[in-house]
Amino acid sequence: MAEADLLDIRRKKLDELESSGIDPYPRRFEVETTVATLRGLYESWEEERLQEEEPRARLAGRIVAQRGHGKAGFADLENGDQRLQLYVRQDVLGEEAFALWQQIDVGDFVGIEGAMMKTRSGELSVRVDALTLLSKALRPLPEKWHGLKDTEIRYRQRYLDLLANPEVRETFKTRAAIIRGLRAHLDSHGFIEVETPMMQPVYGGAVARPFTTHHNTLDLDLYMRIAPELYLKRLLVGGFQRVYELNRNFRNEGISTLHNPEFTMLEFYAAYWDYGRMMDFAEELLTTVIETVVGSVDLEFQGQTISFKRPWARIPITQALVEIGGVPEELLSDTEALRAWLVERKVPVEEMSHGYMLDAALGRLVQPQVTSPLFVTHVPREASPFSKTVPDEPEVAERFELFCGGLEVANGYSEINDSREQRLRMEEMAVNRPPDVPAMDVDEDYIHALEYGMPPAAGIGFGIDRLVMLATDSASIRDVILFPLLRPKS
């Protein structure tokens, strides 16, 4: 039947209900229990005991299936994630309420009251003796057996995806559990959660292209933040010793299975730590959260088994490129030979400086091959504009990137707290940036802040969406973001 006809039929039912004095959208319903509670209480009872004691139940939910039997019928009521069968009989409910029952469609919300029972086949059910319509649905729900598969509808109308596909609800519960776990761990280790500007007059803290916007009253161009980094470090100047922010970043770049223009980042900073101490803490944090959420330190991701069991390997980038990426060792110090070798392997490094080239090679040749967590350290200085350098190795940053399941999951370093050094590095970045990233201004206000003194510190950023992908075995970032950006349909 055409969609318009299906809608017409339900609108007609709605009109009939209203003209017979029934409010199809009442204000409230006093709920006394849930399906989960009822199952917990009575699932184990024998039918005879239920018959004798006839415990009462009053609850509400959505009708998700109906099986009519003339002057009786069965239906499945869903609330939370659980379903409970309703048994509706005209002789129990009365003629008037049964007539209402016959107007109920799959998708409607109802409130019911009745006695707990078990059917012949032993299914816990409620023998309904009072029925209240709580909300009339006008559109048909997706099909009950195959669910909703059309990816476009799943993303554009996520509510239908959640409605039809229980595993999608699980994914987003896992997402919430991960975020809860991260906060709990940080909170219990003396970190305080802060909120810093998402609209910034000068953007920074990462190498990326920003979104721009404008404040009318101030007549001020602003950037959506690409990272909270520089504001969080201002807070270290201000005397906070451990801070974190878990919120959205915005990058005006491509969309892929790994990239959404807005994504969720956890960044935190700890005074008096260096990058080594931060790696220790990152291991502890992630292992704890994964174990809490997944129930094990091992998990399956896209056909591979990832073990988060500590300790995690730590190797310098040069070793990673040679041993994992297969880069001939003698090319590492020969910029042009390395460039030719990489271009031959379709790594786009034509216009990159040596340091960014190594970083690009890391992403292309090493990252996809990493299964269990691996810290790659000693990243080139020029690709790391906020990292301190390794003592006696001015070309190498005290920085690590964390890879896992073929994804880049985190990135951290010993923070530059020497204002003179920071200015030089920001100026250097303007020259040596990757070709697709616009020039960034030196953030004078940030340099000014550093001049008041910032304690030695280490910081890290975690891509939360990717962590959720790992924990839920999701192949695309769109499967872990409730409303991923899609091109609007005209």
Place this chain on the structure above:
RNA sequence: GGGCCGUUAGCUCAGUUGGCAGAGCACCGGCCUUUUAAGCCGGGUGCCGCUGGUUCGAUCCCAGCACGGCCCA
């Protein structure tokens, strides 16, 4: 930006070597007071993504476009 694939009923999907468009679920009518993917009988689903072209005739072939997916950049 490029390549490949997809778009058919509300949902899940068939299909047509180019000749009236199909199934299951859902829906509507009838029967049915312990079913559970209830069952039985009957019924209609539609801009075959959009715009052009080729053709006597296009859902099918061709081109362009839109949206989506995967891969590459």
